[in-house]
Amino acid sequence: MNSPSFPAIAIDLQLTINGVVHQLTVEPWTTLLDLLRDRLALTGTKKGCDQGQCGACTVLVDGHRMNSCLILAVSKDGAEITTIEGVGGESLHPLQRAFVECDALQCGYCTPGQICSALGLMKEGHARTDDEIRELMSGNLCRCGAYPNILTAIKQAMATVEKPA
Amino acid sequence: MNRFGYTRPETVATALEQVREIPGAQFLGGGTNLVDLIKENIARPNVLVDVGRLPLDQVVRLPGGGLRIGARVSNAAVAYHPEVGRDYPLLAKAILAGASPQLRNMATTGGNLLQRTRCYYFYDPAVPCNKRVPGTGCPAKEGFNRIHAILGTSEHCIAVHPSDMCVALAALKATVHVEGPDGPRSIPFAEFHRLPGDTPEQDSSLRPAELITAVELPAEDFSAHHAYLKVRDRDSYAFALVSVAAALKLTAGRITQARLALGGVAHKPWRDETAEALLLGQLPTDAVFKFVAAHVLLTAQGFQNNHFKIELARRAIVRALRGALTSEAQP
Numbered sequence: 096m097n098s099p100s101f102p103a104i105a106i107d108l109q110l111t112i113n114g115v116v117h118q119l120t121v122e123p124w125t126t127l128l129d130l131l132r133d134r135l136a137l138t139g140t141k142k143g144c145d146q147g148q149c150g151a152c153t154v155l156v157d158g159h160r161m162n163s164c165l166i167l168a169v170s171k172d173g174a175e176i177t178t179i180e181g182v183g184g185e186s187l188h189p190l191q192r193a194f195v196e197c198d199a200l201q202c203g204y205c206t207p208g209q210i211c212s213a214l215g216l217m218k219e220g221h222a223r224t225d226d227e228i229r230e231l232m233s234g235n236l237c238r239c240g241a242y243p244n245i246l247t248a249i250k251q252a253m254a255t256v257e258k259p260a
Numbered sequence: 261m262n263r264f265g266y267t268r269p270e271t272v273a274t275a276l277e278q279v280r281e282i283p284g285a286q287f288l289g290g291g292t293n294l295v296d297l298i299k300e301n302i303a304r305p306n307v308l309v310d311v312g313r314l315p316l317d318q319v320v321r322l323p324g325g326g327l328r329i330g331a332r333v334s335n336a337a338v339a340y341h342p343e344v345g346r347d348y349p350l351l352a353k354a355i356l357a358g359a360s361p362q363l364r365n366m367a368t369t370g371g372n373l374l375q376r377t378r379c380y381y382f383y384d385p386a387v388p389c390n391k392r393v394p395g396t397g398c399p400a401k402e403g404f405n406r407i408h409a410i411l412g413t414s415e416h417c418i419a420v421h422p423s424d425m426c427v428a429l430a431a432l433k434a435t436v437h438v439e440g441p442d443g444p445r446s447i448p449f450a451e452f453h454r455l456p457g458d459t460p461e462q463d464s465s466l467r468p469a470e471l472i473t474a475v476e477l478p479a480e481d482f483s484a485h486h487a488y489l490k491v492r493d494r495d496s497y498a499f500a501l502v503s504v505a506a507a508l509k510l511t512a513g514r515i516t517q518a519r520l521a522l523g524g525v526a527h528k529p530w531r532d533e534t535a536e537a538l539l540l541g542q543l544p545t546d547a548v549f550k551f552v553a554a555h556v557l558l559t560a561q562g563f564q565n566n567h568f569k570i571e572l573a574r575r576a577i578v579r580a581l582r583g584a585l586t587s588e589a590q591p
Contacts, residue, residue, distance in 0.1 A: 147363060167310075170310050
């Protein structure tokens with residue numbers, strides 16, 4: 096880091112992804128999304144627009160929902176990342192179960208982003224009414240138009256999941 | 261993506277030194293705009309100096325009652341900050357009217373000020389653009405200019421500044437604190453962003469190698485009478501066609517203080533101090549609001565596809581001022 100030219104070289108970083116610590120050497124221009132999908136084979140996180148507009152790439156970074164396509168992986172050294180692969184355990188997370196039970200998807204491509212985003216929404220605790228949930232899920236587009244059932248699923252999960260402290 | 265180097269300094273002094281010393285170095289904040297611009301080959305930094313570890317993440321109450329927001333406090337953290345909600349609800353509402361929850365979690369206070377226009381021609385390297393490559397021309401003037409400016413344009417550029425947050429900061433008379441090669445200085449918000457003139461490539465009055473360290477809000481309470489009205493094609497997660505930040509103080513039924521700023525209409529957040537002065541001493545009636553709205557748009561000039569914005573802005577100003585009387589979020 097003391098080189099006067101600061102060449103475009105790969106950089107060491109540590110990420111905790113779904114509870115597993117990864118020591119990685121990553122080129123600065125690698126997005127978190129590409130790192131997850133191409134290097135770590137965590138392909139549950141989807142690449143939709145790759146411009147921060149569709150929300151398909153949403154993951155939780157230190158508990159906050161973010162668009163992984165606009166994050167340079169090197170900028171998140173030391174962070175804890177949760178992707179869709181880390182949401183459930185032996186069984187489905189109540190939010191995942193609610194998506195299944197409420198038929199909240201058709202093609203499913205946006206679903207990992209929808210679920211990570213909704214987990215962030217539930218943790219933030221600013222959405223109470225239907226309109227507030229709609230507004231605070233507006234960063235996730237669904238080309239199949241499953242919005243009504245996504246809303247129902249999130250409400251069902253909010254009713255069953257205890258609000259984190 | 262193009263290749264670039266990366267540093268993550270721990271101190272402001274080191275960050276300033278790196279951006280000054282390394283050719284082609286540029287600060288990286290939340291990345292929501294810059295990373296996209298790099299992907300699109302619009303921004304071509306040689307090295308990114310990540311400000312993400314700098315100690316600029318505090319919201320501090322000032323002795324005089326103002327609030328100082330560190331440059332890398334996220335847009336979400338500002339919008340949901342209890343003291344912002346209580347004393348500067350106009351700012352909270354403007355921030356929450358912009359972008360998406362994910363982007364607001366990433367985007368920083370300083371970065372929001374420095375985001376570039378979303379003009380289609382600026383974003384398309386295959387076409388000329390005076391903002392992207394000075395001297396090449398402005399296809400927007402004769403092109404698809406529905407989203408473009410109606411106030412303060414020049415023959416070289418009709419792009420608009422895309423921020424909602426900055427419209428509220430203009431109305432609230434914020435101050436931008438920066439540090440650079442010449443030391444620290446403070447820039448009144450009205451002087452931070454600029455009109456395109458002959459140099460549309462310059463969005464702001466920030467000098468080379470200067471870093472925004474904080475945004476300061478003065479100790480003025482408009483919490484009783486304010487509104488942020490955003491008119492857009494889609495009711496959420498879309499840039500403004502026209503937005504209005506309005507803030508009033510009323511004494512014995514008359515307007516004793518007024519702030520009015522517009523977004524989506526100019527190269528900068530468009531605060532109109534003459535219009536504010538016209539409101540002083542007046543009763544808050546529709547007739548007064550319509551008179552003032554007409555005044556704001558006196559010099560407006562439309563292009564083929566955006567003439568509608570002139571009337572839209574007039575009506576939005578009236579609605580926002582009316583809404584400010586009761587502090588409705590979206591009157």
